[in-house]
Amino acid sequence: MEKLILIDGNSIIYRAFFAMPPLTNSSGLHTNAVYGFTNMLLRLIQEENPTHILVAFDAGKETFRHEGYQEYKGGREKTPSELSEQFPLMRELLESLGIAWFELSGYEADDIIGTISKQGEDSGREVLVVTGDKDMLQVVSDKVTVALTRKGISEVEPYGPKEIEEKYGLSPLQIIDLKGLMGDASDNIPGVPGIGEKTALKLLHQFGSVEEVLSHTDELKGKMKENLVNHAEDARMSKRLATIFREVPVERSWEDMTFTGLKEETAVPMLRKLEFKSLLERLSFTGGDSEAGHEAAEPVKELDVTIVNAAVMPELGELLPQIKDLHVESSGENPHHAILMGMVLSTPERHFYISPEFLKSEEAGPILAWLKDENVPKRGYNLHRTDLTLHWEGIPFAGANFDIELAAYLLDPTENDQTLSALSTKYGISRLASDDDVYGKGAKFKVPNEEVLSQHLARKCDAIMKLVPLQEAELEKNEMRSLFYDLEMPLSRILADMEKQGVAVNRDDLVELGKEFEAQISKLVAKIYEIAGQEFNLNSPKQLGEILFDKLGLPVIKKTKTGYSTDAEVLEKLAPYNDIVQYILEYRQLAKLQSTYVEGLLKEIRSETGKVHTYFRQTVAATGRLSSQYPNLQNIPIRMEEGRKIRKVFVPSEEGWLILGADYSQIELRVLAHISGDKGLQEAFLHDMDIHTKTAMDVFGVSADQVDANMRRSAKAVNFGIVYGISDYGLSQNLNITRKEAARFIDQYFDAFEGVRKYMDEIVRDAKRDGYVKTLLERRRYLPEINASNFNLRSFAERTAMNTPIQGTAADIIKLAMVLMDEALSSHGLKSRMLLQVHDELVFEVPPEELEVMTKLVPETMEKALKLSVPLKAEVSSGLNWYEAK
DNA sequence: AAGTTCACG
DNA sequence: ACGTACGTGAACTTT
Numbered sequence: 001m002e003k004l005i006l007i008d009g010n011s012i013i014y015r016a017f018f019a020m021p022p023l024t025n026s027s028g029l030h031t032n033a034v035y036g037f038t039n040m041l042l043r044l045i046q047e048e049n050p051t052h053i054l055v056a057f058d059a060g061k062e063t064f065r066h067e068g069y070q071e072y073k074g075g076r077e078k079t080p081s082e083l084s085e086q087f088p089l090m091r092e093l094l095e096s097l098g099i100a101w102f103e104l105s106g107y108e109a110d111d112i113i114g115t116i117s118k119q120g121e122d123s124g125r126e127v128l129v130v131t132g133d134k135d136m137l138q139v140v141s142d143k144v145t146v147a148l149t150r151k152g153i154s155e156v157e158p159y160g161p162k163e164i165e166e167k168y169g170l171s172p173l174q175i176i177d178l179k180g181l182m183g184d185a186s187d188n189i190p191g192v193p194g195i196g197e198k199t200a201l202k203l204l205h206q207f208g209s210v211e212e213v214l215s216h217t218d219e220l221k222g223k224m225k226e227n228l229v230n231h232a233e234d235a236r237m238s239k240r241l242a243t244i245f246r247e248v249p250v251e252r253s254w255e256d257m258t259f260t261g262l263k264e265e266t267a268v269p270m271l272r273k274l275e276f277k278s279l280l281e282r283l284s285f286t287g288g289d290s291e292a293g294h295e296a297a298e299p300v301k302e303l304d305v306t307i308v309n310a311a312v313m314p315e316l317g318e319l320l321p322q323i324k325d326l327h328v329e330s331s332g333e334n335p336h337h338a339i340l341m342g343m344v345l346s347t348p349e350r351h352f353y354i355s356p357e358f359l360k361s362e363e364a365g366p367i368l369a370w371l372k373d374e375n376v377p378k379r380g381y382n383l384h385r386t387d388l389t390l391h392w393e394g395i396p397f398a399g400a401n402f403d404i405e406l407a408a409y410l411l412d413p414t415e416n417d418q419t420l421s422a423l424s425t426k427y428g429i430s431r432l433a434s435d436d437d438v439y440g441k442g443a444k445f446k447v448p449n450e451e452v453l454s455q456h457l458a459r460k461c462d463a464i465m466k467l468v469p470l471q472e473a474e475l476e477k478n479e480m481r482s483l484f485y486d487l488e489m490p491l492s493r494i495l496a497d498m499e500k501q502g503v504a505v506n507r508d509d510l511v512e513l514g515k516e517f518e519a520q521i522s523k524l525v526a527k528i529y530e531i532a533g534q535e536f537n538l539n540s541p542k543q544l545g546e547i548l549f550d551k552l553g554l555p556v557i558k559k560t561k562t563g564y565s566t567d568a569e570v571l572e573k574l575a576p577y578n579d580i581v582q583y584i585l586e587y588r589q590l591a592k593l594q595s596t597y598v599e600g601l602l603k604e605i606r607s608e609t610g611k612v613h614t615y616f617r618q619t620v621a622a623t624g625r626l627s628s629q630y631p632n633l634q635n636i637p638i639r640m641e642e643g644r645k646i647r648k649v650f651v652p653s654e655e656g657w658l659i660l661g662a663d664y665s666q667i668e669l670r671v672l673a674h675i676s677g678d679k680g681l682q683e684a685f686l687h688d689m690d691i692h693t694k695t696a697m698d699v700f701g702v703s704a705d706q707v708d709a710n711m712r713r714s715a716k717a718v719n720f721g722i723v724y725g726i727s728d729y730g731l732s733q734n735l736n737i738t739r740k741e742a743a744r745f746i747d748q749y750f751d752a753f754e755g756v757r758k759y760m761d762e763i764v765r766d767a768k769r770d771g772y773v774k775t776l777l778e779r780r781r782y783l784p785e786i787n788a789s790n791f792n793l794r795s796f797a798e799r800t801a802m803n804t805p806i807q808g809t810a811a812d813i814i815k816l817a818m819v820l821m822d823e824a825l826s827s828h829g830l831k832s833r834m835l836l837q838v839h840d841e842l843v844f845e846v847p848p849e850e851l852e853v854m855t856k857l858v859p860e861t862m863e864k865a866l867k868l869s870v871p872l873k874a875e876v877s878s879g880l881n882w883y884e885a886k
Numbered sequence: 887a888a889g890t891t892c893a894c895g
Numbered sequence: 896a897c898g899t900a901c902g903t904g905a906a907c908t909t910t
Contacts, residue, residue, distance in 0.1 A: 539907055539908070540907085540908055540909085541889090541908080542908075543908095560890070561890095565890085566890090567890075567891060567892085588892080591907095592906080595905085595907080596892085596905055600906075617903095620903080621902060621903065625902060625903075626903095627903055627904070628903085629905090631904090631905085632894085632904045632905065634893095634894060634903075635892090635894035635903075635904065635905085636894070637894075639893085639894080663895095720900085723901070724901040725899095725900075726900075727898090727900060729898060729899055729900075733899080733900070791897045792898070792899075799899075799900070800901075802901090803900095804901085804902095807901065838894075
């Protein structure tokens with residue numbers, strides 16, 4: 001016998017919230033309502049043993065009931081943010097448990113339940129509705145039982161036709177009439193004044209329905225008669241409002257609601273994230289090893305680790321073909337200078353520890369062959385680092401197939417602790433000591449003896465093996481398999497190749513440039529000390545502040561947490577008061593160039609190669625962008641001529657070759673045109689117009705030739721603001737205008753680009769509902785603060801919701817282009833090399849005979865990376881160095 | 887380890 | 896009214 005449980009999600013989560021004491025997980029997320037709801041859900045499943053389950057939610061503020069009666073549900077307290085932030089969590093949890101949920105704009109959960117219960121009943125199935133709302137009793141029948149919550153949510157009381165008759169002396173449908181007469185304060189349904197439950201029941205027992213009561217008012221008397229006559233229309237309307245609509249266009253099939261058991265593989269990580277330990281135990285989802293939950297009680301069992309030596313090699317050689325999991329341990333921040341500490345290869349039963357010495361010995365041949373075989377799929381943690389570490393040891397590595405760190409990043413790019421230890425805890429697999437605990441941190445770092453080390457590394461490899469299927473299930477659930485396997489995994493190998501290649505730097509020219517800067521700096525310092533009347537540490541904002549504001553008496557424009565602000569923005573405003581300010585600004589600029597770019601870059605040049613080898617981090621930026629370290633080659637100066645000269649020292653690594661750069665033109669605004677569907681913006685890009693001029697025309701309502709430089713500048717700032725998730729305050733700061741003027745600009749922009757306005761509204765609304773936003777390629781970013789009551793936190797999350805799909809999709813696109821470019825270079829047999837990515841730009845070094853083909857191939861490949869409703873455009877240029885490739 | 891400033895997209 | 900533009904990394908000073 002099939003049995004469906006229908007749950008009124010809103011009703012239950014509200015009741016759970018107020019019934020449960022406050023509860024947060026360790027990251028401060030409120031979870032009490034989710035906990036209460038889940039508890040009840042699990043109890044229901046256990047007791048009722050349903051074959052189908054659906055949780056219905058209200059969607060949107062406006063429902064069809066508001067059409068006839070604007071005050072419907074008026075006067076309600078705003079939902080506290082501690083509760084509203086739990087809605088997205090609840091939906092996510094339901095999905096991970098494998099329980100269907102549904103909502104439909106314009107309808108309440110009641111109506112969805114009314115509709116589905118009717119369908120169930122019509123097809124002869126048994127239905128149990130769970131809610132805290134008595135209105136729901138109207139759907140009761142032989143087949144449909146309504147369970148009303150009692151005492152918070154800890155108990156439910158089932159109502160069939162018999163129970164309703166016993167309690168009220170009414171039929172289920174008469175519940176509507178009851179509500180029509182007595183009203184409902186919580187929904188702001190008026191009813192008839194002076195008539196409460198007692199009177200209403202008396203009337204209904206006598207006449208049967210609202211209509212009958214109203215047509216027999218002559219048989220009544222006194223105040224009650226008067227009220228009924230005067231409020232007849234209120235009574236009819238109240239009845240209409242209380243009537244559950246049972247014809248909702250529900251697009252959920254019976255199969256969609258099938259419940260065959262909880263989905264352990266996705267439920268466990270979610271319950272772990274919420275830190276619902278008691279639920280995990282109750283479900284005996286302790287996962288793999290049993291120590292989770294009672295860590296102290298059970299001793300951690302030793303893994304079977306074999307230290308590999310010549311004698312063990314034959315045995316390992318036998319097993320190699322079936323090994324997929326490895327962990328290479330190395331120390332040091334910079335992977336290009338990492339020190340190899342050891343390696344573990346694992347089967348489900350056994351772990352093989354290979355010391356650095358053995359790996360470099362003659363006997364390790366089969367292991368090296370295994371490592372470099374691209375047809376052997378390998379799974380590990382940060383295989384990008386593994387590749388680089390081994391590379392500098394002279395050991396080729398290929399075949400990366402599943403990277404735990406990369407998967408963790410895609411599943412939650414804002415989580416900053418993605419260590420194997422943290423992931424083990426999160427997914428509830430056997431505990432893994434943190435590296436800091438095993439090695440000590442900072443100056444205390446020490447490699448333990450081989451027995452301890454090999455055991456720790458084996459545990460890591462064991463964790464990798466266990467995490468793979470869990471993360472795979474989550475990637476699958478989030479529809480991220482393609483993003484992971486087709487984009488990020490291939491890209492990680494490409495990045496490693498680019499980094500190994502490195503970029504040649506002309507050391508002599510850089511030193512020379514440093515001398516020029518030095519000469520200018522010492523002149524400026526002398527002048528500054530002269531005006532100040534004393535020497536001081538110019539690099540100290542504190543000392544500088546004392547000179548400027550206390551000694552020279554300049555006006556204080558802005559303060560920081562710790563004292564006077566002396567940033568460039570403040571100094572610009574102070575410039576008219578004293579010449580010293582201009583000198584300080586110039587000093588700051590040159591000092592930055594000298595320390596970060598001349599001295600900093602010189603330190604990063606590898607003497608053996610004369611190159612810098614940056615490390616592109618693929619798992620840090622919340623939007624999906626890359627970042628670059630040791631050195632950062634994504635922030636080499638370009639805006640100011642003095643700094644731009646730095647680019648002259650980045651040169652081809654081979655005689656006669658050239659540097660070629662190609663950058664996307666307005667990629668973010670093109671992405672916005674695509675995802676917002678705004679016709680005007682799309683039109684502009686289809687005709688390849690100057691987008692800032694076009695914006696100025698539409699915002700100021702003028703023709704192209706009427707747009708002056710200032711209008712274009714303003715329009716450009718507005719466009720930036722739009723991409724960043726606009727706010728009047730931010731724009732006013734940028735353009736140095738009042739907030740009111742900025743607000744007017746924004747309004748005019750949205751009037752001109754209605755599609756963009758609609759997108760911005762919708763993305764924020766979606767984020768509030770789902771708790772996350774997505775890019776075109778399904779990259780996610782969770783926004784837990786989107787429903788916060790704190791204005792600052794919430795506003796920040798709202799701007800992030802607007803910006804991330806744009807910036808993130810642009811990141812997706814250039815990553816796609818890199819994968820395509822890598823394929824194109826090898827399929828065309830070209831010698832040209834991809835060296836750098838700078839968010840919307842790719843940099844190559846090219847032999848002269850390939851310049852022509854590359855000048856065509858690179859922009860073409862970038863432009864076809866992803867098909868949008870507007871064309872992508874890439875512009876290419878080349879020269880003897882990076883400065884000239886502009 | 888945190889705060890300030892500034893380089894880039 | 897609330898008070899900030901989005902995303903990074905490095906150098907330097909102060910705590």
